[in-house]
Amino acid sequence: MTTDTTDTAWLDQGQQRTWRAFLVGTTLLMERLDRDLRDQHNLSMPEYEILVRLSEADSRCMRMAVLADSVSHSRSRVTHTIARLEKAGLVIRAACQSDGRGVEARLTEKGFAALEEAAPTHVAGVRRFLVDLVPEEDLEAVGRVFNAVADSLIEQNPAMDVR
Amino acid sequence: MTTDTTDTAWLDQGQQRTWRAFLVGTTLLMERLDRDLRDQHNLSMPEYEILVRLSEADSRCMRMAVLADSVSHSRSRVTHTIARLEKAGLVIRAACQSDGRGVEARLTEKGFAALEEAAPTHVAGVRRFLVDLVPEEDLEAVGRVFNAVADSLIEQNPAMDVR
DNA sequence: AGCGATTCGTTTAATCTTCAACCATGCGAT
DNA sequence: ATCGCATGGTTGAAGATTAAACGAATCGCT
Numbered sequence A, B: 001m002t003t004d005t006t007d008t009a010w011l012d013q014g015q016q017r018t019w020r021a022f023l024v025g026t027t028l029l030m031e032r033l034d035r036d037l038r039d040q041h042n043l044s045m046p047e048y049e050i051l052v053r054l055s056e057a058d059s060r061c062m063r064m065a066v067l068a069d070s071v072s073h074s075r076s077r078v079t080h081t082i083a084r085l086e087k088a089g090l091v092i093r094a095a096c097q098s099d100g101r102g103v104e105a106r107l108t109e110k111g112f113a114a115l116e117e118a119a120p121t122h123v124a125g126v127r128r129f130l131v132d133l134v135p136e137e138d139l140e141a142v143g144r145v146f147n148a149v150a151d152s153l154i155e156q157n158p159a160m161d162v163r
Numbered sequence C: 001a002g003c004g005a006t007t008c009g010t011t012t013a014a015t016c017t018t019c020a021a022c023c024a025t026g027c028g029a030t
Numbered sequence D: 001a002t003c004g005c006a007t008g009g010t011t012g013a014a015g016a017t018t019a020a021a022c023g024a025a026t027c028g029c030t
Helices: A013-041 A045-056 A064-071 A075-087 A109-129 A136-153 B013-041 B045-056 B064-071 B075-087 B109-129 B136-153
Strands: A061-063 A091-095 A103-107 B061-063 B091-095 B103-107
Touching: A013 A045, A013 A109, A013 B064, A013 B136, A045 A061, A045 A064, A045 A075, A045 A091, A045 A103, A045 A109, A061 A064, A064 A075, A064 A103, A064 B013, A075 A091, A075 A103, A103 A109, A109 B136, A136 B013, A136 B109, A136 B136, B013 B045, B013 B109, B045 B061, B045 B064, B045 B075, B045 B091, B045 B103, B045 B109, B061 B064, B064 B075, B064 B103, B075 B091, B075 B103, B103 B109
Parallel strands: none
Antiparallel strands: A061 A103, A091 A103, B061 B103, B091 B103
């Protein structure tokens, strides 16, 4: 924008540069982590994230809605993702005991094994392309910032296992 | 992961929390900015980004490949995005003078107007859900971090208009 | 108990992105 | 000149995500 007849509070040059670096950086980072997982372990990032959450849950099993909230994806999306994982035999679905509407997704042994295999690749990527690249205090700042962002965007969200 | 027979350099708890906050935060942030643009201006984030780049270029016109590099999207993706924008009349394509293979995308008046309309919405969102939420020095850290990330992931990329 | 409003999860279709194959042009060496 | 190869960009199909509509079960209230 050059001439400006609005009263919009534009970003200053530094903020602008930060914002674009963020956009480009995340685009490249996500793409790279995703590609590595796909090429080496036949998993996408979203699929991997789901497996991680399940692996940490009691009896490696979670309700669909809780799972959806924990990764901040839509329920529809999680339904599709779980469907794929189920087809691959990494997860299995079962009706929920306590709530007739509910469905629980449980990690299979095969799913757990797949996660164990993929994890080192993923973590190495996160280190190599992010964590090990910058001073610890900058990384901590990133943590503060995105916690604030997430908090400000989560309104009606009971499942606070998010972080 | 609980028991660990690998020699993988796992993330410590703080790094882990940072990483997850980043994932969840960016997911929610992007989704929100995208939704706002769509609802109010019928533009997606990627489309908006393309329009921004074009608006800043000489004669509001760029080669496809340069455009692709500048937003860090695949060429195929940019082809599709530009096709949509062209159908909407916001952009027009023309053969490149100097290089018979080349195609230039030029912002139309209508496209420029659409961008002028959408920009305040977008910037307000970036402020509200990111910039205004955190101390300036934390934001600057974010800039440093993602510049480093982008740099480390850009190898063979001649177009350095990225930032 | 019964009724309306919510919540849960799925489904289908539309939209967007990725992937692989492809043609045309330009470049460099011979 | 011409051959081989790299680059620029598009295409169509496959894959993933979003959006909207839906049925089923639960909850809250009376």
